[in-house]
Amino acid sequence: MTALLQVDGLRVHLPVEGRLRRVLHEVSIEVAAGEALGIVGESGSGKSMTARAIGRLLPAGARVEGDIRFGGADVLRLSGDALRRYRSGGVAMIFQDPRAHINPVRTVGDFLTEGLRTHQRLSRKAATRIAVGLLADVGIDDGAHRMTQFPHELSGGLLQRVMIAAALAAEPLMLLADEPTTALDVTTQSEVMAILDRLRRERGMAMVFITHDLELAGAVCDRTAVMYAGSIVEQNASARLHSDPLHPYTQGLVQARPDIASTTRLVAIPGQPMSAYEVGNGCPFAARCRYRADVCTTQVPPLRPWHGGWTRCLRAEEIADQLAAQGANRG
Amino acid sequence: MNALRFVVGRLVGLVVTLLIVSFLVYGALFLAPGSPIAYLTRGRTTSAEDVAAIQAQYHLDKPFLQQYWLWLEGALHGDLGRSIIYRQDVTTLLGERAVNTCYLVVAAAFVILVVGLPLGVLAGLRPGWLDRGILLGATGAMAVPAFVAAVALVSVFAVQLKWFPVFGQGQGPGARIYHLVLPAVALALSFGAYVARLTRAAVRAELTSEHVQTAESRGIPRAALIRRHVLRNASIPIVTVSGLTVGGLIAGAVVVEQAFQLNGLGSYLIAAVGQKDFPIVQAITLIFVSAFVVINTAVDLTYVRLDPRLRLGANR
Amino acid sequence: MSVPAAPVADAVATAPVTARRRSGRWVSRLGIGGWVALAVVTVVLLVAALGPLVLSTDPDEVNLSYGYVGPIPGHPLGFDGEGRDLLARLIHGARTALIGPAIVVAVSTVLGTAIALAAAWVGGVFDTVVARVTDAMFAFPGLLLALLAVSLFSPGVTVAAVALSISYTPYTARIVRSAALKERSLPYVAALGVQGFTGGRIVLRHILPNILITVVAVATLSFGYALIDLAALSFTGLGVQPPQSDWGVMVAEGVNGIIAGYPQESLFAGGLIVITVGAVNFLGDRIEATSEVPG
Numbered sequence: 003m004t005a006l007l008q009v010d011g012l013r014v015h016l017p018v019e020g021r022l023r024r025v026l027h028e029v030s031i032e033v034a035a036g037e038a039l040g041i042v043g044e045s046g047s048g049k050s051m052t053a054r055a056i057g058r059l060l061p062a063g064a065r066v067e068g069d070i071r072f073g074g075a076d077v078l079r080l081s082g083d084a085l086r087r088y089r090s091g092g093v094a095m096i097f098q099d100p101r102a103h104i105n106p107v108r109t110v111g112d113f114l115t116e117g118l119r120t121h122q123r124l125s126r127k128a129a130t131r132i133a134v135g136l137l138a139d140v141g142i143d144d145g146a147h148r149m150t151q152f153p154h155e156l157s158g159g160l161l162q163r164v165m166i167a168a169a170l171a172a173e174p175l176m177l178l179a180d181e182p183t184t185a186l187d188v189t190t191q192s193e194v195m196a197i198l199d200r201l202r203r204e205r206g207m208a209m210v211f212i213t214h215d216l217e218l219a220g221a222v223c224d225r226t227a228v229m230y231a232g233s234i235v236e237q238n239a240s241a242r243l244h245s246d247p248l249h250p251y252t253q254g255l256v257q258a259r260p261d262i263a264s265t266t267r268l269v270a271i272p273g274q275p276m277s278a279y280e281v282g283n284g285c286p287f288a289a290r291c292r293y294r295a296d297v298c299t300t301q302v303p304p305l306r307p308w309h310g311g312w313t314r315c316l317r318a319e320e321i322a323d324q325l326a327a328q329g330a331n332r333g
Numbered sequence: 334m335n336a337l338r339f340v341v342g343r344l345v346g347l348v349v350t351l352l353i354v355s356f357l358v359y360g361a362l363f364l365a366p367g368s369p370i371a372y373l374t375r376g377r378t379t380s381a382e383d384v385a386a387i388q389a390q391y392h393l394d395k396p397f398l399q400q401y402w403l404w405l406e407g408a409l410h411g412d413l414g415r416s417i418i419y420r421q422d423v424t425t426l427l428g429e430r431a432v433n434t435c436y437l438v439v440a441a442a443f444v445i446l447v448v449g450l451p452l453g454v455l456a457g458l459r460p461g462w463l464d465r466g467i468l469l470g471a472t473g474a475m476a477v478p479a480f481v482a483a484v485a486l487v488s489v490f491a492v493q494l495k496w497f498p499v500f501g502q503g504q505g506p507g508a509r510i511y512h513l514v515l516p517a518v519a520l521a522l523s524f525g526a527y528v529a530r531l532t533r534a535a536v537r538a539e540l541t542s543e544h545v546q547t548a549e550s551r552g553i554p555r556a557a558l559i560r561r562h563v564l565r566n567a568s569i570p571i572v573t574v575s576g577l578t579v580g581g582l583i584a585g586a587v588v589v590e591q592a593f594q595l596n597g598l599g600s601y602l603i604a605a606v607g608q609k610d611f612p613i614v615q616a617i618t619l620i621f622v623s624a625f626v627v628i629n630t631a632v633d634l635t636y637v638r639l640d641p642r643l644r645l646g647a648n649r
Numbered sequence: 650m651s652v653p654a655a656p657v658a659d660a661v662a663t664a665p666v667t668a669r670r671r672s673g674r675w676v677s678r679l680g681i682g683g684w685v686a687l688a689v690v691t692v693v694l695l696v697a698a699l700g701p702l703v704l705s706t707d708p709d710e711v712n713l714s715y716g717y718v719g720p721i722p723g724h725p726l727g728f729d730g731e732g733r734d735l736l737a738r739l740i741h742g743a744r745t746a747l748i749g750p751a752i753v754v755a756v757s758t759v760l761g762t763a764i765a766l767a768a769a770w771v772g773g774v775f776d777t778v779v780a781r782v783t784d785a786m787f788a789f790p791g792l793l794l795a796l797l798a799v800s801l802f803s804p805g806v807t808v809a810a811v812a813l814s815i816s817y818t819p820y821t822a823r824i825v826r827s828a829a830l831k832e833r834s835l836p837y838v839a840a841l842g843v844q845g846f847t848g849g850r851i852v853l854r855h856i857l858p859n860i861l862i863t864v865v866a867v868a869t870l871s872f873g874y875a876l877i878d879l880a881a882l883s884f885t886g887l888g889v890q891p892p893q894s895d896w897g898v899m900v901a902e903g904v905n906g907i908i909a910g911y912p913q914e915s916l917f918a919g920g921l922i923v924i925t926v927g928a929v930n931f932l933g934d935r936i937e938a939t940s941e942v943p944g
Contacts, residue, residue, distance in 0.1 A: 087552070089550060103543045105548070107565060116551070120552075361797055361801060365801040472930070476923050481923060484903070484915045488915065588885060603796070605800070607887065
């Protein structure tokens with residue numbers, strides 16, 4: 003069965019201070035129709051860039067190599083009408099900061115109906131009816147009134163729901179959610195997440211869910227990929243990520259998570275997260291890895307299947323016991 | 334409704350500012366060295382009747398505030414006093430000249446809107462050599478003051494190429510427009526360049542903004558995107574900047590009229606200063622400053638109309 | 650729940666708890682253009698200051714038989730309508746053209762900055778009033794005020810310079826106030842306050858140095874505007890009085906020459922104004938750009 007989205011060997015360079023710097027290195031992922039894939043990483047890991055590359059939203063001057071296929075079509079070579087159709091019915095993006103991503107001088111109603119009026123050529127009335135229905139779906143009941151308001155009159159949580167509603171309006175096959183709840187406070191986060199998760203499943207949409215929160219990815223996604231410094235270092239079923247990490251970085255993330263029951267000191271990963279262009283030769287995580295050996299700094303490890311998932315650790319077999327024993331370090 | 338309150342508030346502010354301005358313009362007379370009478374009559378031989386007439390006109394025997402009030406009342410009724418030199422009503426003397434100045438300023442504004450604004454938009458939308466060229470040209474043009482531009486234009490287009498007349502304003506609508514071309518361009522040059530640069534910056538900022546990315550990600554066609562999201566949003570800072578250029582246009586008009594010997598308020602102001610005809614100086618200053626304040630208020634109100642975030646006093 | 654990326658110590662080290670100064674690196678951020686502009690401005694200032702001492706030609710010596718004569722040995726730029734050496738007049742004219750703006754900038758910058766700092770620090774009604782007034786007067790045409798002043802007193806640069814200083818103060822104050830408010834809202838200011846430093850000390854020894862770049866940028870731009878306004882005033886005959894040489898005066902006097910077919914006087918003087926103002930504006934832009942924190 004061919005996947006809905008197939009990313010193969012994606013490499014992206016961005017112009018930074020006049021020079022092209024690598025930000026994504028050999029990213030390969032697959033998402034089947036209706037499936038949700040989480041991409042987890044820290045800042046600089048390239049997770050946002052991956053979503054933007056898929057959505058064809060990379061900044062001007064970016065150099066993209068590799069393959070992205072959506073429903074068989076070559077995404078990177080789309081243009082004109084085909085590109086518009088891809089953006090309006092294929093994938094829909096949900097951004098992190100709704101306040102920055104919605105035009106502040108146009109009404110909420112304008113934002114919601116713009117896509118419908120432009121692509122489906124619906125009349126304003128018809129589009130408004132659909133939009134009000136969508137607002138109800140995301141839990142906003144006084145939709146008709148909200149449509150006449152401006153973005154600054156709504157709270158962050160409400161605005162993000164509006165963003166989700168707008169994404170659904172195009173009835174896309176796949177959602178690209180780039181840290182949709184990071185900018186919200188914790189209570190609102192769970193509300194919005196619940197809505198997003200429910201609607202996605204109800205409508206059978208696929209999703210690529212970007213986040214820095216391993217647990218959150220685990221809760222809403224079937225599979226999760228962990229990224230570090232522009233590379234995918236592990237891909238696994240979400241459920242197994244905690245109990246059975248396949249890569250030292252994932253183990254580090256899991257161990258660093260505070261647990262309410264635990265009384266021992268948090269184990270942090272030493273050093274700072276790096277971007278793809280900052281890592282040296284060999285494994286990107288080598289500099290911060292507690293299992294580092296000489297072989298780790300001499301060759302770039304390939305992403306290979308192991309133990310039911312994929313891992314980029316050269317020493318995975320050797321340190322398998324230590325990776326699995328992470329439970330012993332916690333309370 | 335908050336929008337109404339804002340408008341009323343602004344209009345009240347306008348009236349208050351105009352009152353303050355008129356007070357200052359009137360009171361300036363008393364800053365001059367010596368007594369007001371000495372100042373008003375200095376350098377001229379004046380008979381006792383003239384002195385008495387001036388005394389009466391300025392109500393100099395009455396307390397200061399009452400003087401101001403009487404003068405203001407007269408001004409509102411169209412009576413701005415009498416010129417000391419020409420012994421005619423100021424209003425009569427200014428009437429036609431005011432119209433001429435209006436033509437000049439409107440013509441310059443037209444040039445700015447029709448040339449400066451589109452160039453700025455073009456430069457903002459298409460980065461590349463065109464953009465760099467426009468930026469360079471605009472930066473250079475900004476450094477050319479109106480009077481230097483006037484002289485240069487006269488030298489090249491009027492004297493050497495003989496395409497345009499040098500001085501005066503001509504009779505009849507066709508000739509008047511013809512005579513206004515060089516003055517309008519001279520006046521519009523540095524401000525048009527400023528507007529072009531600012532428009533370019535505003536358009537560029539909007540083009541790379543996140544909400545435009547959202548529209549892009551939804552597959553909105555580029556033309557609609559530029560119209561509904563980029564230009565619409567960029568119009569806010571552009572309108573704000575336009576308000577700022579009004580002051581400069583007024584000052585520039587004064588000098589340009591002098592350079593081209595146009596018979597307007599500006600050139601008359603300069604003549605009156607030289608001749609120490611204070612009622613004229615007072616009146617023209619009052620008109621100019623009032624125009625400045627009124628136009629700025631109008632710009633403020635437009636700005637609020639464009640940016641809904643301001644209407645309800647929300648945090649931005 | 651988030652993933653703590655780095656040890657807590659790192660996070661503490663990067664927060665600006667102590668007062669900071671931005672310096673040093675701005676020199677390299679001026680860019681080539683900025684340095685060229687600075688060089689041009691410096692050259693102009695040097696010529697204005699030292700030129701008259703070095704040059705022996707008398708700028709006021711009238712010799713009607715040399716009227717509008719072109720360049721000859723010893724007089725590289727030729728003569729104006731009254732047979733006065735153009736180069737000498739331009740060099741002497743630089744002084745009057747530049748001293749006025751310098752005074753205007755000095756006074757308006759000091760006054761404007763003082764008012765802005767006071768308003769930003771004290772806040773309350775005072776700040777509201779200052780904000781309102783500076784907003785209203787921000788773009789007020791200084792030339793009008795100068796004309797009014799000249800009509801009250803007498804034509805001349807001094808009167809005009811005072812009037813312009815008054816009219817430029819709100820412009821400076823508004824920009825500096827906004828920068829001061831931003832600086833004041835930074836955590837280190839609150840930290841200093843908690844440590845017991847007086848407001849005056851915080852403002853003068855911490856806030857002011859950190860917004861100095863903005864003040865310098867505004868002052869530089871004001872110089873350009875003041876130069877234009879004063880030259881325009883001289884152009885109309887109400888500033889520097891002929892027969893004194895001044896670039897604005899020379900542009901006006903040269904108009905007769907233009908009509909007669911000899912544009913040199915006006916164009917050289919006008920050209921010098923444009924070059925100086927252009928360099929000053931560009932320099933001001935570059936200085937302002939150096940205060941932008943790299944993203």
